[in-house]
Amino acid sequence: MYATYTLIILLLKSTDMLQSVPPRPWICARCLGRRASVVLQRRSFQQQAREALDVADANPVYHSQVGERFDDSLLRQIFDSPSVWNAFGKASGRPHVGLFRNAFLTGPEGFHAFARASLRRSQKIVEKVLQASTVEEYRCIVRDLDRLSDILCRHLDMTEFLRAHHPDPRVQQAAEESWYAVYQYMNELNTTTELNDQLGRALGNKEVTATWSEEDMTVAQILKLDFTKSAVDLPQASRDRFVQVSQRITEVGNAFTDSMAPEQRQLVLPSSKFQGMDPVLARRLTRRGYLYLPTLSAEAAVALRSVHDPETRKAIYYASRTASKHSVKLLEEMVRLRAELARLSGxxxxxxxxxxxxxxxxxxxxxxxxxxxxxxxxxxxxxxxxxxxxxxxxxxxxxxxxxxxxxxxxxxxxxxxxxxxxxxxxxxxxxxxSLGTVMQGLSRIFSRLYGVRFVPTETLPGETWHPDVRRLDVVSDTDGHVAVLYCDLFYRESKPPNPAHFTVRCSRELSPEEVAEAAEDFAFAEAPHSPTFSSHEEAANDGMSLSKQSGALKQLPTIALVCDFPQTATSSSRPALLNxxxxxxxxxxxxxxxxxxxxxxxxxxxxxxxxxxxxxxxxxxxxxxxxxxxxxxxxxxxxxxxxxxxxxxxxxxxxxxxxxxxxxxxxxxxxxxxxxxxxxSPHAPERNFDSTAMYHELQRRYCSTPPDPPGTRWQGFFGHLFSYxxxxxxxxxxxxxxxxxxxxxxxxxxxxxxxxxxxxxxxxxxxxxxxxxxxxxxxxxxxxxxxxxxxxxxxxxxxxxxxxxxxxxxx
The missing domain is CATH 1.10.1370.10 (Neurolysin, domain 3)
Structure with a gap:
C-alpha cells in the first residue's frame, strides 16, 4: 500500500501515507555513478566490492558501464552485508544535517522552528492571494495555492511520518506538537471562504485562464472542488457543524479500528477436537487437555484449513466471523455521521x-x-x-x-x-x-524499462531516523539525480508493521520569486533554532535535495519505503532472505x-x-x-x-x-x-438501518460461495471502511x-x-x-x-x- 494523508482542502491526496550542510552540487549521471568508489577509503571494503563485481561480471544477464556495475554490486552488498553497510553508509566527523537533510530537524527543538517557518510562509501566501485584484495577480493564484499546499504538505507529511516511525520518544513528541500546530492552522484555512471566492474569480476570468496550462487548470479544479466539499458556501452555523461532524467522524473511525474485537475472544475446546492441526502448534496452545484458540489469529486460520472435525471448524468459523456488538455500533455511527456530512455539503x-x-x-x-x-x-x-x-x-x-x-x-x-x-x-x-539481490533486481528492471537506477549514497549524521535506514539516490540516464529514496526495510519491535510508501516531499518546480523570498525570509532569521543556509535555493527547500531539469529548478521527490523484513545478526554472513x-x-x-x-x-x-x-x-x-x-x-x-x-x-x-x-x-x-x-448510499444510514442484514443480503444475491450464517457479523472487522x-x-x-x-x-x-x-x-x-x-x-x-x-x-x-x-x- 501507499500511505495516504487526506485533508479537506489543501493537503489533498498524498500517497498512497509518506530532509545544514552546504548544498551538494548537481552531479551528472556518469559522475554520480563513480561517486561511491571515491567515498570509500577502506581497503578491505574495496576488496570486497571488487570481488562482488567480479561475480557480477560473470553474470551474463546484466551489462552496463563500469561505474554503474560498481553501484549495482554495491547495492546488493549494503542490504545483504551489515558489515559492508557499516563501512559505507555512515559519514563521521560532520555536523548533524537534520532528518531527511531538512536543516530544521537537527533535534527535537527544531520541529517547533520548522512549524513556525511553515506557518510564516503560509500566512504570507494567504495574504497575497486574498489581496489579488489585477488580472496578473489572479493568474498567479494557482501557483500560489499549490505552493501553499506544498508548504503544508511538506510539514505535515514529514512530521506525521516521524511521529510514527522515529524511535526516540522526544522526537515523537516534538513531531506530534509540531504537526498539531500546523494542522490547526490548516483547519482554519478550511473555513476561509475568501480563498474560495478568490479562486472562483480567477476561474471565471477568461483573461486569467487563457494563460494557464492544462496542469494549472486541473489543479484549480481540484482545489475548487475541495472547497465545495468543505462546505465553505454554507452559513456559519452549518460550517461549524461541518467541522464538528468531521472531527466526530475521525474520533469514531479511530475508535472503530482501534477497538475492533470479536464477540468471543477465545475459543476453548478439548484438544482431541483439533486432529489434523499441526501437532507442534496444537501443543503450544494446549493446557490440561484443552486447546485455547485466539479467535482472530493466524492460529485460527490454520485450524480452519486443517482440522478434520466439521463441528470444530464451525465453532471456529462462527467465532472468527462475529464482531462484537460494540464494533458494529461504532461502524454504524460512523456511517450515519458521514451521511450528515454529505448532506451539509449539499x-x-x-x-x-x-x-x-x-x-x-x-x-x-x-x-x-x-x-x-x-x-x-x-x-x-x-x-x-x-x-x-x-x-x-x-x-x-x-x-x-x-x-x-x-x-x-x-x-x-x-x-x-x-x-x-x-x-x-x-x-x-x-x-x-536475498534482500540485496531483490533490490539489485528492481534497479536493473527500472534501468531497462525507464532509464532510472538506484545509487547507494552515504548517510550524513542525523539524516536518518534509525541506523538500519539506507539512502538510495535515483539517477536518470537523461536527467541526472531525480529522487531520493530512504529504505527502512528491517523489522523492529517498536516499528509500525505494515509495509508502505510515504512521499515525504513531492516533486515541484520552484519559481525564481519564491527562491528570492526564501533568501529574504532567512537572511536575518533570529528565531530560536532557525538554521542557516549557504544559498537561496537551499533555503527555499529547507536544505533538502534539488536539481535542475530542463532549465527549471525542482525539489526532488523524497520517499520513505518501510517494510518489516527479518534481519540477520550483524556478525552473520547470511543475508536477509525473503519469501x-x-x-x-x-x-x-x-x-x-x-x-x-x-x-x-x-x-x-x-x-x-x-x-x-x-x-x-x-x-x-x-x-x-x-x-x-x-x-x-x-x-x-x-x-x-x-x-x-x-x-x-x-x-x-x-x-x-x-x-x-x-x-x-x-x-x-x-x-x-x-x-x-x-x-x-443515500438510503442506508437511516435511523434503524442494519449493516449485518445488508451484508448478508449482498452475499445471498451475488455470491456463488456459501454466505455467512445468521448470527455472524463480519462487517464489524471491515476496518478499511474508515480509511477507504x-x-x-x-x-x-x-x-x-x-x-x-x-x-x-x-x-x-x-x-x-x-x-x-x-x-x-x-x-x-x-x-x-x-x-x-x-x-x-x-x-x-x-x-x-x-x-x-x-x-x-x-x-x-x-x-x-x-x-x-x-x-x-x-x-
Whole structure:
C-alpha cells in the first residue's frame, strides 16, 4: 500500500501515507555513478566490492558501464552485508544535517522552528492571494495555492511520518506538537471562504485562464472542488457543524479500528477436537487437555484449513466471523455521521461526495456498473471452484450436495496439498531472494524499462531516523539525480508493521520569486533554532535535495519505503532472505515509489501518486506481474550461496497454488466493495438501518460461495471502511487495470516484453509521467491504445469490469 494523508482542502491526496550542510552540487549521471568508489577509503571494503563485481561480471544477464556495475554490486552488498553497510553508509566527523537533510530537524527543538517557518510562509501566501485584484495577480493564484499546499504538505507529511516511525520518544513528541500546530492552522484555512471566492474569480476570468496550462487548470479544479466539499458556501452555523461532524467522524473511525474485537475472544475446546492441526502448534496452545484458540489469529486460520472435525471448524468459523456488538455500533455511527456530512455539503450521499473528488469512477452508478460487470465475468470461475470443492468433499466421504461456509478453506487446502510437487516451497524459494539481490533486481528492471537506477549514497549524521535506514539516490540516464529514496526495510519491535510508501516531499518546480523570498525570509532569521543556509535555493527547500531539469529548478521527490523484513545478526554472513510473498510486497511498494520518481509535473498537488485515488494502486499492482515474470527473475534471482539461477518451474508452482481459488477470493472482495457502496448510499444510514442484514443480503444475491450464517457479523472487522469509505472498489479496479496493462502494454512478458525499453517508455509517457495532472481516462486509453475508455463514465467502467481480474503468469 501507499500511505495516504487526506485533508479537506489543501493537503489533498498524498500517497498512497509518506530532509545544514552546504548544498551538494548537481552531479551528472556518469559522475554520480563513480561517486561511491571515491567515498570509500577502506581497503578491505574495496576488496570486497571488487570481488562482488567480479561475480557480477560473470553474470551474463546484466551489462552496463563500469561505474554503474560498481553501484549495482554495491547495492546488493549494503542490504545483504551489515558489515559492508557499516563501512559505507555512515559519514563521521560532520555536523548533524537534520532528518531527511531538512536543516530544521537537527533535534527535537527544531520541529517547533520548522512549524513556525511553515506557518510564516503560509500566512504570507494567504495574504497575497486574498489581496489579488489585477488580472496578473489572479493568474498567479494557482501557483500560489499549490505552493501553499506544498508548504503544508511538506510539514505535515514529514512530521506525521516521524511521529510514527522515529524511535526516540522526544522526537515523537516534538513531531506530534509540531504537526498539531500546523494542522490547526490548516483547519482554519478550511473555513476561509475568501480563498474560495478568490479562486472562483480567477476561474471565471477568461483573461486569467487563457494563460494557464492544462496542469494549472486541473489543479484549480481540484482545489475548487475541495472547497465545495468543505462546505465553505454554507452559513456559519452549518460550517461549524461541518467541522464538528468531521472531527466526530475521525474520533469514531479511530475508535472503530482501534477497538475492533470479536464477540468471543477465545475459543476453548478439548484438544482431541483439533486432529489434523499441526501437532507442534496444537501443543503450544494446549493446557490440561484443552486447546485455547485466539479467535482472530493466524492460529485460527490454520485450524480452519486443517482440522478434520466439521463441528470444530464451525465453532471456529462462527467465532472468527462475529464482531462484537460494540464494533458494529461504532461502524454504524460512523456511517450515519458521514451521511450528515454529505448532506451539509449539499450531496445526496457520502459516496457521491467522495467519488466526485479525484476518482475515475466519478459517481456511485459507475462503481455499480464496474462491480456488476466484474461479477458476471468472475461468476463462471467461482462456480467451477465450488464444483471442485464439492468433489473433494465427496472424495473424503462428505456430502456432495452441500458446501458449508466452514468447509471452503479446509477442502481448498486439501486440493492445494495434492497439487504440491516440492515441500517447503517458500523456504526453498527464499534462498534465491536475498534482500540485496531483490533490490539489485528492481534497479536493473527500472534501468531497462525507464532509464532510472538506484545509487547507494552515504548517510550524513542525523539524516536518518534509525541506523538500519539506507539512502538510495535515483539517477536518470537523461536527467541526472531525480529522487531520493530512504529504505527502512528491517523489522523492529517498536516499528509500525505494515509495509508502505510515504512521499515525504513531492516533486515541484520552484519559481525564481519564491527562491528570492526564501533568501529574504532567512537572511536575518533570529528565531530560536532557525538554521542557516549557504544559498537561496537551499533555503527555499529547507536544505533538502534539488536539481535542475530542463532549465527549471525542482525539489526532488523524497520517499520513505518501510517494510518489516527479518534481519540477520550483524556478525552473520547470511543475508536477509525473503519469501516469495515478501519479495512481491517489495515490488509492490517500489511500484508506488517509481510512480513518484517518474512523474514530471510542475505542481505538487498533482505530483506522482497524487493522482485519481482509484488509479493510485495501478503502478504498484502492475509491479507484482514483474515479480512473477521469468525474464525479470532471471535478472537477479540467484542462490545466495551458490549463485545458481532460480528454476522458474518452482515459481510457477507457487503461483498455481496461490491463485488456485482466486475466483472466490475475488468474489469476496466484490461483495465487500458492494457493501462499502451500500453503506454510503443515500438510503442506508437511516435511523434503524442494519449493516449485518445488508451484508448478508449482498452475499445471498451475488455470491456463488456459501454466505455467512445468521448470527455472524463480519462487517464489524471491515476496518478499511474508515480509511477507504466508498472507495474500497479501487483495489479491484486497479487489479483489473494492472492485468490489462501487463497483457497489452508488456505483452504479458512474452518475447521479452517485460524488459523492452520501448514498452517501458510507452507506459512512462502515457501514464506515469502525468501524476494527477491529466485526465486519468485519457492516460489509460493511451496506455492501452483503446479509445473506448477515453471519456470515462458508466460505459467505460463496465468495459473495465468485463476485462476481469484473473492473474496472468508464465507456466
Amino acid at each position: 450531496f445526496d450521499s457520502y459516496a457521491t461526495m467522495t467519488l466526485r473528488d479525484r476518482m475515475m469512477a466519478r459517481n456511485p452508478e459507475s462503481v455499480n456498473q464496474f462491480l456488476l460487470a466484474l461479477t458476471k465475468k468472475n461468476a463462471p470461475v467461482v462456480q467451477q471452484e465450488m464444483v471442485d470443492l464439492l468433489a473433494e468433499k465427496k472424495r473424503r466421504g462428505g456430502s456432495a450436495h452441500l458446501l458449508e461456509p466452514w468447509d471452503r478453506e479446509y477442502y481448498a487446502e486439501a486440493i492445494r496439498r495434492s497439487m504440491k510437487m516440492t515441500p517447503n516451497k517458500d523456504d526453498f524459494l527464499s534462498a534465491y531472494f 516469495f510473498f515478501q519479495m512481491e510486497t517489495l515490488f509492490h511498494e517500489m511500484g508506488h515509489a517509481v510512480h513518484s520518481v517518474l512523474a514530471r509535473t510542475s505542481r505538487q498537488v498533482v505530483s506522482g501518486t497524487r493522482c485519481a485515488t482509484d488509479l493510485a494502486e495501478l503502478p504498484s499492482t502492475l509491479m507484482e506481474y514483474f515479480a512473477a515474470d521469468p525474464a525479470t527473475l532471471a535478472l537477479f534471482a540467484r542462490h545466495h550461496e551458490t549463485d545458481e539461477p532460480l528454476r522458474y518451474d518452482l515459481v510457477a508452482e507457487r503461483l498455481r497454488l496461490s491463485k488456485r481459488f482466486e475466483g472466490s477470493d475475488t468474489e469476496h472482495q466484490i461483495v465487500l466493495a458492494m457493501l462499502d457502496q451500500e453503506l454510503h 469509505g466508498s472507495t474500497y472498489y479501487s483495489y479491484l479496479f486497479d487489479r483489473v487495470l494492472a492485468e490489462r496493462v501487463w497483457r497489452v502494454a508488456f505483452n504479458a512478458g512474452a518475447q521479452g516484453g517485460a524488459l523492452d525499453r520501448a514498452n517501458g517508455e510507452h507506459v512512462k509517457e502515457s501514464l506515469l509521467r502525468w501524476g494527477g495532472s491529466r485526465d486519468p481516462w485519457r492516460c489509460l486509453a493511451d496506455t492501452l491504445r483503446d479509445d473506448r475508455v477515453a471519456d470515462g463514465g458508466e460505459r467505460a467502467m463496465a468495459i473495465v469490469g468485463s476485462w476481469g481480474a484473473s492473474s496472468v503468469f508464465k507456466e
